[in-house]
Amino acid sequence: MMTRRAFSAAAAVAAACVAAPALRAQGRLEKTKLAIAVGxxxxxYYLPLTxxxxxxxxxxxxxDVEISDFAGGAxxxxxxxxxxADVVAGAYEHTINMQSKNQSIQSIVLMGRAPQIAxxxxxxxMPGFKTMAELRGKKVGVSAPGSSTNMVANLVLSRAGIKASEVSIVGVGTAAGALTALRSGQVDVMSNTDPVMTMLEQKGDVKIISDTRTLKGTQEVFGGPMPAACFYTHADFVKSHPNTCQALANAIVHGLKWLQTAGPSDIIKTVPESYLLGDRALYLASFNKVREAIGVDGMLPDDGAKTALRALASFEPSIKPEKIDLTRTYTNDFARRAKDKYKA
Incomplete structure (x- = not known):
């Protein structure tokens, strides 16, 4: 009997054979060897990439992609x-941030429908925590300063009337180091992704005060759909490498399609062992919690882009909504074609 891994390998080879004529029809790739950066x-948050x-x-x-992993999206x-890096797997809101600094960055395919940050x-x-005002003066752990975990922390703080300058932001990564930072008391508050947050929550190490791991929670925090992980790159690269961008979108939408029907055991067999952080059951509990936040077809909703701009402008004085052209921050052209190709 064929093992799942052997089957996956055979399926990938078969897919490559099937894809070859389609690639010729799509046009030659302008660049085949790509450096992808991820935080x-x-x-x-980045499961579709993996x-x-x-x-x-x-x-x-x-x-032929080479993926470099950094401490955080910034x-x-x-x-x-x-x-x-040629392309980043990162949070969509960076495209808006960079436009406010006169840099043209564009999202080409969406991986996440919600930030998945708690x-x-x-x-x-902070054992007797009661009100948000108590966060003033505290040490807040984020994946890396300037990353989307930092943005969500800033949003939560600003709603409580606390300025970002009134807390200390500490970069702790998104894996074992984040667990250690909170458990050893190096930070008082944690803004992070899963599986880290579910692991802290289930062991009673944290009390969750804001949650965007579900679509409902995201709606409550942001007041609308909030696009999360995507592939983004320089707008010039998108213009000069359309076939390469299409190939990237195809690969991600293919992964999103697989994820729609994958069971927890399929995920465990596919991701590297180190991702489980030594606790398979908790990893699976985390997956079930964030499942609906994973994208389905690579398309970024127009109202999602508006939500992101509104959220950033609410605590970032340098972002003036009237000066941002959202249509330049993303394109759904590649995702639309990939969606048709894979019936996602």
Whole structure:
């Protein structure tokens, strides 16, 4: 009997054979070897990237990708701006942030329909927590300063009337280091993704005070749909590499399609062992919690872009909504074609 891994490998080879004529029809790839930067690859936030990589979907599209993992999204954005990465798997709101600094960055395919970020207070250093005002002066753990975990923390603080300058932001990553930082008392508050937040929550280490791991929770926090992880790159790269961008979108939408029917055991067999952080059951509990937040067809909703702009402008004085052209921050052209190709 064929093992699932052997079957996946055979399926990837078969997909590559099937994809070859389609690629010729689509046009030659302008660039086949790509450097992709990501901040916290083991987080569920980037699960579609890992799935598409592990199941050979990038190779099936004719791409040879090298993925570099950084501590957080702000660092992977730096890699793109510094020229060491061609594309970033990162939070959509960076495209808006960069436009406010006169840099044209564009999302080409969406992986996440909700940020999947929860904010919790430490039950060890803040055992009697009652009101948000108590967060003033505290140490807040985020994946990396300037990342989307930092943005959600800023939003929660600003709604409580607390300025970002009134807390200390500490970069703790999105894996074992984040668990240690909170449990050892290095931080009082944690704004992070799963599986980290579910692990802290289930062991009673945090009390959750804000949650965007579900579509309902995201609606409550942001007042609308909030696009999360996407592939983004320089607008010039999108113009000069349309076939390469199409191949990237195809690979991700193929992964999203697989995720729609995958069971928890399929996920466990596909992701690297290190992603489980030593607790398979908790990893699966986390997956079930964020499942609906994962994208389905790679399309970024227009009202989602508006929600992101509204959220950023609410605590970031440098972002003036009237000066931002949202149509330049994303395109659904590649996702639309990929959706048709894979019937996602």
């Amino acid at each position: 916290g690859k083991a987080a569920f 799935i598409s990589e592990q199941l050979g979907y990038f190779k099936a599209e004719g791409l 660092k992977s954005l730096q890699a793109l701006m510094g020229g060491s 904010v919790g207070v430490s039950t060890k250093t």
